[in-house]
Amino acid sequence: MKWFIPMFLLLLQVCSCSGPTSSNEDKGWQTSIPLNSYNSTPPIIYNDLVVVQLVDSLWALDKDSGHVEWSLKLQDGRAVTYTVPQYDNYAFYCGKREVYKVDLETGMIVWEFQTASTTDVRHLSIDSEYLHFGTASGAYYQINLETGQLASYFMISGENVISATAHEDKVFICSYSPATFSGHLTCLVDGVLLWSNETSGIVSKPAFYDGKVFVSENPSSTVAYEVTTGLELHRYNGYSHPQLSPIIEDDCLYLSAPETITKIDLNNNQIIWTVRNGTKYDLVSDTDQFFVRFASRIRGYFKQSGEINFEYSPEDEAISAPCYDEGIIYFIGGAHVYAYVP
Numbered sequence: 001m002k003w004f005i006p007m008f009l010l011l012l013q014v015c016s017c018s019g020p021t022s023s024n025e026d027k028g029w030q031t032s033i034p035l036n037s038y039n040s041t042p043p044i045i046y047n048d049l050v051v052v053q054l055v056d057s058l059w060a061l062d063k064d065s066g067h068v069e070w071s072l073k074l075q076d077g078r079a080v081t082y083t084v085p086q087y088d089n090y091a092f093y094c095g096k097r098e099v100y101k102v103d104l105e106t107g108m109i110v111w112e113f114q115t116a117s118t119t120d121v122r123h124l125s126i127d128s129e130y131l132h133f134g135t136a137s138g139a140y141y142q143i144n145l146e147t148g149q150l151a152s153y154f155m156i157s158g159e160n161v162i163s164a165t166a167h168e169d170k171v172f173i174c175s176y177s178p179a180t181f182s183g184h185l186t187c188l189v190d191g192v193l194l195w196s197n198e199t200s201g202i203v204s205k206p207a208f209y210d211g212k213v214f215v216s217e218n219p220s221s222t223v224a225y226e227v228t229t230g231l232e233l234h235r236y237n238g239y240s241h242p243q244l245s246p247i248i249e250d251d252c253l254y255l256s257a258p259e260t261i262t263k264i265d266l267n268n269n270q271i272i273w274t275v276r277n278g279t280k281y282d283l284v285s286d287t288d289q290f291f292v293r294f295a296s297r298i299r300g301y302f303k304q305s306g307e308i309n310f311e312y313s314p315e316d317e318a319i320s321a322p323c324y325d326e327g328i329i330y331f332i333g334g335a336h337v338y339a340y341v342p
Contacts, residue, residue: 152190201218261278
């Protein structure tokens with residue numbers, strides 16, 4: 001069922017000046033929202049819409065003006081979806097115990113799947129047929145994209161499933177035990193265990209390169225494992241954080257931590273650059289830049305040099321990771337959704 005939020009609760013504000021400064025004098029817009037969102041789900045882009053998850057509802061805003069096109073109440077809301085998968089005109093969001101397939105054209109729920117326990121989903125993923133995710137009780141679910149029916153189920157006792165990532169014919173599950181501060185990286189093929197490695201705790205999603213799977217482990221190591229055997233191939237110590245996912249692009253590995261961001265050449269495993277003042281949130285990549293939420297601000301860095309391109313301080317604290325589309329950065333603040341042109 002679709003629930004509409006009264007439009008009188010919404011106030012649209014537009015600010016338009018010029019110059020990439022940190023004083024809110026930039027082309028773009030900001031749209032007030034009726035509640036403090038306190039939600040780290042990043043915005044997503046669909047055609048001319050920017051879609052955000054705010055506490056227990058979804059809002060679709062026009063990319064150019066910030067005008068609200070539709071809103072949708074999630075009956076089982078108040079959750080954070082760290083990675084929102086999309087295909088065609090659909091996206092997937094999680095609530096406390098349910099996962100939703102949403103039609104981004106209409107703002108309607110296509111199907112919802114209820115789990116046996118609190119989802120605590122951090123990262124959802126999809127392949128051509130299935131949605132993959134896990135729950136705080138250690139359950140991994142494989143759901144048919146079209147029907148919303150359960151296709152496969154796997155249990156990791158005593159650990160939270162943080163991410164379940166499809167890659168080629170395999171699914172890689174990162175799990176973590178708050179009691180022991182340890183966890184596992186588990187590899188499944190067709191729902192059957194291929195291998196599982198005990199780790200020091202992973203609270204993020206993996207990256208893949210040249211037959212290897214890369215994961216960031218507690219407290220500050222990123223480890224490369226061979227995808228078919230689980231054999232450890234290389235370990236990068238001191239440059240990452242278990243809650244922050246590695247990114248691999250153009251033969252380079254980007255690792256982030258609260259203190260630093262580091263770029264490593266995967267051809268020789270040598271550091272290209274390291275910058276101070278890191279982030280507690282995943283990097284967002286574009287062609288020649290990446291973007292991060294840094295403290296209450298949004299920063300852009302050049303990939304080639306690691307130099308800061310811009311820093312933007314919104315009226316209220318930035319509380320989501322940004323997304324980037326056609327030269328505009330979209331993110332959620334404590335009481336606004338922002339479109340910022342660097």
